[in-house]
Amino acid sequence: MSDPNQLDAAFAALANPTRRAILARLAQGEATVNMLAEPFDMSLPAVSKHIRVLEDAGLITRGRNAQFRPCKLNAAPLRAVAHWTDQYRHIWDMRFDAMDRIISEVKDTKDD
Amino acid sequence: MTDQPSWVKIRRAFDAPIDVIWSMWTKPEEFKRWYGPMGMSIPIAEMDVTIGGTRKICMEMKSPERTMTMWFTGVYKEIDAPRRLVYTESMCDADGTLISPQSMGMPEGAPDITEVIVELTEEDGRTMMTMVHVGVPEGTAGEGGWNQAFDKLATLLV
Numbered sequence: 172m173s174d175p176n177q178l179d180a181a182f183a184a185l186a187n188p189t190r191r192a193i194l195a196r197l198a199q200g201e202a203t204v205n206m207l208a209e210p211f212d213m214s215l216p217a218v219s220k221h222i223r224v225l226e227d228a229g230l231i232t233r234g235r236n237a238q239f240r241p242c243k244l245n246a247a248p249l250r251a252v253a254h255w256t257d258q259y260r261h262i263w264d265m266r267f268d269a270m271d272r273i274i275s276e277v278k279d280t281k282d283d
Numbered sequence: 284m285t286d287q288p289s290w291v292k293i294r295r296a297f298d299a300p301i302d303v304i305w306s307m308w309t310k311p312e313e314f315k316r317w318y319g320p321m322g323m324s325i326p327i328a329e330m331d332v333t334i335g336g337t338r339k340i341c342m343e344m345k346s347p348e349r350t351m352t353m354w355f356t357g358v359y360k361e362i363d364a365p366r367r368l369v370y371t372e373s374m375c376d377a378d379g380t381l382i383s384p385q386s387m388g389m390p391e392g393a394p395d396i397t398e399v400i401v402e403l404t405e406e407d408g409r410t411m412m413t414m415v416h417v418g419v420p421e422g423t424a425g426e427g428g429w430n431q432a433f434d435k436l437a438t439l440l441v
Binding site: 182185232256259260263264266267269270271273274277278 | 289291292293295297298299303304307316318319335412414416418
């Protein structure tokens with residue numbers, strides 16, 4: 172994904188538990204808005220609004236079937252988000268391993 | 284904007300008192316020792332650990348053919364010794380001028396500005412550390428007080 176605005180939209184869309192739950196449901200297969208709304212204690216328009224945010228972020232696509240327009244997961248922006256966080260987790264883990272080693276070195280010197 | 288951007292969160296316990304871990308983050312000579320493992324060294328770490336103070340870090344990787352350097356700058360936003368430290372990080376050149384991560388070969392989508400939040404607590408001589416590294420999407424900068432931070436940074440770099 173090359174458009175930074177789309178990545179911003181993906182970050183913002185993912186920062187909401189309802190929207191993450193909707194994506195988790197769609198990971199199992201496409202679903203209509205009614206099906207997606209079922210587990211939530213909120214109005215259909217409220218759920219539709221969340222779906223709109225996900226759609227604008229490019230995280231889901233809607234079918235052309237006029238009456239039901241089933242939602243489908245589009246995983247490409249998710250991969251871009253995951254890439255950044257995974258990379259940094261790895262870098263920090265290595266740094267903190269190094270911090271641990273320095274701490275034990277200092278300890279050993281003191282114990283001698 | 285109340286939505287939070289993406290982040291990396293790491294929790295670690297260290298077998299050392301809280302003051303030791305705090306100085307690992309805030310004293311340049313100690314920071315240099317752990318921050319650049321695996322073939323990278325930190326020849327330069329300038330840290331003005333005051334609110335609005337700047338930091339500038341140089342990472343260096345030496346190979347027989349050439350030496351590669353990467354520079355990072357940022358400002359300190361919160362300092363509550365020895366419990367909480369918040370600072371920003373961006374890639375820059377040796378003069379401290381901000382540059383885009385993509386121009387340094389980072390993947391598309393790598394944020395221009397990131398924020399590191401460190402929280403420490405001590406228990407029985409051990410330190411629990413929670414580190415959160417947040418990617419700050421473009422466009423949220425003004426609302427988060429980022430503009431002031433970078434105005435300050437800009438005046439310091441002139």
